[in-house]
Amino acid sequence: MSEQPTGFDDLAQFKQTFFEECGELLGDLEIMLMDLQGNPENATTDDLNAIFRAVHSIKGGAGAFGFTQLVTFAHTFETLLDGMREGNVPVTLGCVEELIRATDILCDLVNAAKENANLPDNHGAEITAALVALTASGAGAGAFKNNLDANEDPKIEASDEDEITVFDVWFKPAAHLFSNGSDPIMIFNELQTLGQVEITPDVSGLPALHSLESEESFLAWALKVTTNRGQVSVEEAFEFVEDDCGLVINAATSPDFPLQIRDIAVAAPVNSVVTPPPATPLPSATAPGPQTPAAKSPSAPTATSIRVDLDRVDQLVNMVGELVITQSMLNQLTNVEEGGVQTSNPDMVKGLEQLNMHTRELQESVMAIRMQPVKSVFSRMPRLVRELAAKLSKKVTLVTSGEETEVDKTVIEQLADPLMHMIRNSLDHGIEGPAERREAGKPELATVNLSAEHRSGRILIEVSDDGLGINRERVFEKATEKGLVPTDIKLSDNEIDNLIFLPGFSTAETVSDVSGRGVGMDVVRRNINNLGGRITVNSTPGRGSRFTMSLPLTLAVLEGMVVAVGVEKFVLPLTSIIETIRPNAEHVHTLVGQGEVLSVRGDYVPVVYLSRVFAIPDAAEKAAGGLVVLVDLANGRRIGIVVDELLGQQQVVIKSLEPNSPHISGISAATILGNGMVALILDIDGLQSLPQHDMSRKKMTGENGGRGQTRASQTETGKVEQCQSVGIEKEVRRIMEDQANLGVSIPSQYGQKPEQAAAE
């Protein structure tokens, strides 16, 4: 704990936790209310209870920190929910919609509290009024309870409200109960508000004084609660300690009464009410302390989990990364080819193999810690679709699949905005109004599909719709209007579709207030690329469009192919590699103004020489007879990268160059090889737009320390997409400055604007 006196610091820490929990609770609330909204007639008491508890928790925490505005509103909210779950207020669609709106206000208040902002006192006043009205309109004592009961599992006996029942409660807290801040006395106090309570402690579990742990619980209690508030109220008193105790609640008429407390195992199922006690005595109640209780009944599906600081997880991931590097260093030491020593010791070899295996498993487990289901992102979408469809007067339904697919946490956070943007686009531009759809013979209800799945080591997320598809004429028109492409250029359908990803293309003529950020598809693509992913688009006019995002499973580790270019080593992401070719001279062609291309099974693929792009001397000069690695780019195209050698495939730990080093175009990150040297990881999408140095004038002299003097000359005219990157401008300018210093003259092409250069 902190060395400072308790008080402000600790409070801040608890506040942090409270806000995190609020975030989760609000998220859960939204999901539950969404479900309810879809199906209000089938609401069960359980559903309403869960919703009530969420609001109740928020209220409780808010009270502890003194967020009065939040408490007041939560209280009104909670009162209505109470009325609903008691059956006083009917669960109607209108009611549920008010609840959803109330959740929004709750969200606002929580955020205001978090940021210490002040919301006007009457914020959400109409919602409050609506909630109060609904509560007041309740028909009174359980009038609608029958509806709830009818939907209920027959498991739980609904007790009649007015009748006084005596409940026998056996309560045995787990040893660690107090460490959660729970105190049985508080529970008993709450029980006393329900009615009369008789409490009998059982001290049989107390150990001898010398083995007594002062912070653990050894007591158990038998209580007799006489109340008219029903079993649910009694259960509720124990709600916060459900996981940490053995608890059996029975109506006193049940024959289970004489069961000995001692025999209740801490791991007893908590929600059971009617379960008959086992015939044989249960195992002794001195079960080892913090044992997690057995799986609860299906109405509480959450697995036990602990909250961990993300920094700690990151540190763990880092350490495992270092372990992988060290382990590959060890491997190298015994790898004869790499200059290691041949070991004749079979035990050592076996040991190393086992180490390999264990390290790989450890790595997978650690990576899995950061994985979360995409559900948390997907769950915000249905609401977006509903609201937007209503606003645009279109009929749209969202179909999601694969919500349980897991993705790294950082990826999830970055996914939300792009997804929302794409869905908004879909509804705005893609999907037609109902009349138009009818005329086209399509069903009035349009469908937007959102799916996620694992495929070949990556996550594939698709957003597709059955609307009009991309209006290619309009897109081309807009692109030429904005000067992004010359008017006379001929583009294939796919190329036109990809124009929407150009920076500067985004319209933002009407900024929708749903997200209001006015981001364009270029930002979406950039965000996805930054995550190491790719986004492609497929569109059929009149039938619909499909955006496919492919993202890596983890951000920390990469399956790579190490290649050699001259004396330097680089790493290519393995998943991008299609194949490696050793082309014959007849397959290599030179295209005027474009550099070299390779003909591969009828297609022409541009060739990139790493030696030229990165000014590496003494590297392969010709593609013909050399090694060309064919890779897939983010925009669906392919290029061939000329390398000297393929050094082997290995898992590499991704180390960022930033913030220490500047960003380099064509390099996405770095890694540390088994020999301790740094190798650069290629950003293949950035490679094509780099200028190629003319290596024919290079000299490698001692003075220059191994970095040859080069004279830059552009051998490739910028293709449309390339010229858009500011990166290339910077490179060109920098080279110009360098050369100006050396007194070398530059071709005039450099001084032109990109569009002019492209047009030539």
Add this chain to the structure above:
Amino acid sequence: MDQQISAQQKNSVNGPSAQVADPTAGYDGERPIHSGETAQYISFTIGNEEYGVDIMAVREIKGWTNTTPLPNTPDYMVGVLNLRGVIVPVFDLRCRFNEGRTKATDKHVFIIVAVGDRTIGILVDAVSDILTVSANEILAVPSADRAIDDVFLTGLVTVKNRMVALLELEHLFDPQSVPEVDGSDVEALN
């Protein structure tokens, strides 16, 4: 030859009475405002010239190792090296001052410094000394023809008849600025 300057060493040397120069203070582009305070500098040589850096900024002194060059970077950027798992860029100070490339041998040394939130390495010929300098001994840099001196030096001190030029690290290897060109050029791009 890795030598880490321990925090203890720094603290004990500075002592309770002297106020240590805040490593960031001088790097706001302003001259450090010491008056009667002492500060410590690690001095090193490039050819015949001697330079000093604030000791509080120095993280360690590393013997020469092979570096991996970063393509398409200024000449004075030698490359990157692996510092216990962290990728640290290394700069050739001689080259930065336009005196040609350093022919690095295993006698050369990297001084690893912290500048803002970056850790970078500086390739120097040799480390000479730890200097304790009081503020009133620091002389202003006389305005010279070479624009570099103005921006990258915070002052001069005379130590035993030697002139030591004190470096200002923040702008020396700033990744944002294009070398020898004023930053506004970058703004003019698309």
